Structures are given as structure tokens and as C-alpha cells.
Amino acid sequence: MDETPRRVTRRRVRTRARLLDAAFEVFAAKGFGRVSIEEVCEAAGYSRGAFYSNFATLDELFFALYQERADLIASQVADALAQDGPRLDVPASVDRVTEVLLLDVDWLLVKTDFLVHAARDPAVARALLDHRGRLREAIADRLLRARGHTELPAVLGDVDGAAHAVVAAYDGVTTQLLLDKDVEAARAWLKQLLTALLADGSRTHV
Numbered sequence: 001m002d003e004t005p006r007r008v009t010r011r012r013v014r015t016r017a018r019l020l021d022a023a024f025e026v027f028a029a030k031g032f033g034r035v036s037i038e039e040v041c042e043a044a045g046y047s048r049g050a051f052y053s054n055f056a057t058l059d060e061l062f063f064a065l066y067q068e069r070a071d072l073i074a075s076q077v078a079d080a081l082a083q084d085g086p087r088l089d090v091p092a093s094v095d096r097v098t099e100v101l102l103l104d105v106d107w108l109l110v111k112t113d114f115l116v117h118a119a120r121d122p123a124v125a126r127a128l129l130d131h132r133g134r135l136r137e138a139i140a141d142r143l144l145r146a147r148g149h150t151e152l153p154a155v156l157g158d159v160d161g162a163a164h165a166v167v168a169a170y171d172g173v174t175t176q177l178l179l180d181k182d183v184e185a186a187r188a189w190l191k192q193l194l195t196a197l198l199a200d201g202s203r204t205h206v
Contacts, residue, residue: 015050027065
């Protein structure tokens with residue numbers, strides 16, 4: 001059996017991963033609008049040919065980078081919320097979410113650049129809204145499965161309203177984190193906000 005295609009595929013996967021890692025470092029340091037393909041290639045140690053064998057444009061690489069991190073966050077939240085039984089143990093779930101959730105200043109710098117970029121490009125905005133929707137869906141799905149066992153504060157409305165509130169709390173905390181760079185304070189503040197949002201009206205039905 002010819003192993004060459006498999007070796008090429010593995011090498012391409014490594015090349016793509018290295019380009020994404022290098023792009024993350026360069027974007028965080030300089031900002032998306034100030035970065036060239038040549039700078040990403042130099043940081044990764046590859047040629048422009050390696051770049052174009054994986055990405056057509058810098059925009060495509062930027063979106064792939066955002067998608068990778070956004071999927072990680074959605075997975076972290078979903079996994080943290082999936083560990084209880086039918087009843088949602090709000091304090092325990094909030095603890096797990098705030099412990100594992102990616103709160104990284106460099107990522108937030110890249111994410112903010114992406115938000116600004118999306119605000120000026122409807123196609124990118126639609127893709128960003130789709131990713132944010134998936135994060136809210138992961139939260140709403142867990143809250144929906146707890147319905148009948150755990151009651152949410154009425155002010156939040158339905159589970160979709162609660163999921164929007166959770167994402168909004170995360171957005172607010174990460175904005176503050178961009179300014180003060182205090183990750184531990186951000187985790188503590190996020191824990192307080194989520195507990196206040198979800199636990200104040202919750203009780204177990206018997």
C-alpha cells in the first residue's frame with residue numbers, strides 16, 4: 001500500500017496547524033488589519049506556497065482561527081453542563097463552566113478584531129452569528145433538558161432567553177478582562193454573574 005498520500009495528509013495537517021498557531025500569535029500582537037501573509041509565513045517558518053496550499057486568503061485563515069477557538073469554547077461549555085443528571089445543579093455547573101472556560105487575553109484581542117471585521121462584512125457577520133448561535137444552543141439544550149426538574153428565574157423568560165443572558169454575561173466579563181488583564185477576577189466575576197442569573201430562582205421540584 002502506498003503510504004505517500006497518508007504522509008502528505010499528515011504533513012498538511014501539521015502545516016495548517018502551525019500556520020494557525022503562528023497567525024494567532026501575530027494577530028494578537030499586531031491586530032488583524034495590520035498583518036500580512038508574509039508575516040504569518042515568517043512566524044510559522046513556511047513559504048507563501050505552504051500558506052496558499054491551505055488558505056486562499058488571509059480572511060479565510062482568520063475565520064478558520066476564529067472557528068477553531070469558538071468551537072473549543074462551545075465544547076467546553078457543553079461538556080461542563082452535561083455532567084449533571086436531569087436536574088441542573090446550577091452552582092456546580094457554574095463552577096465547572098467558569099473553571100474550564102477559555103479566558104485568554106490574546107484570544108480576546110483576536111476575537112475583538114474579528115467582531116469589528118464582521119461588523120463591516122455581512123458574510124462574515126452571518127458566519128459569526130452562526131457560531132454564537134451554536135454556543136447559545138448548547139446552553140439552551142442543557143437548560144431545556146433540566147426543565148421540570150430545575151426552575152429558572154422567570155425574568156429570563158424561556159431557555160433561549162437564559163442562554164442569551166449567559167452569553168451576554170460572558171461578553172461583558174471578557175470586555176473588562178481586555179482592559180484590566182485580571183483573569184482570576186474575570187473568572188470570579190463571571191461565576192457571580194452566572195449564579196445570579198441562573199440560581200436565584202431555581203429550585204428542585206419534588
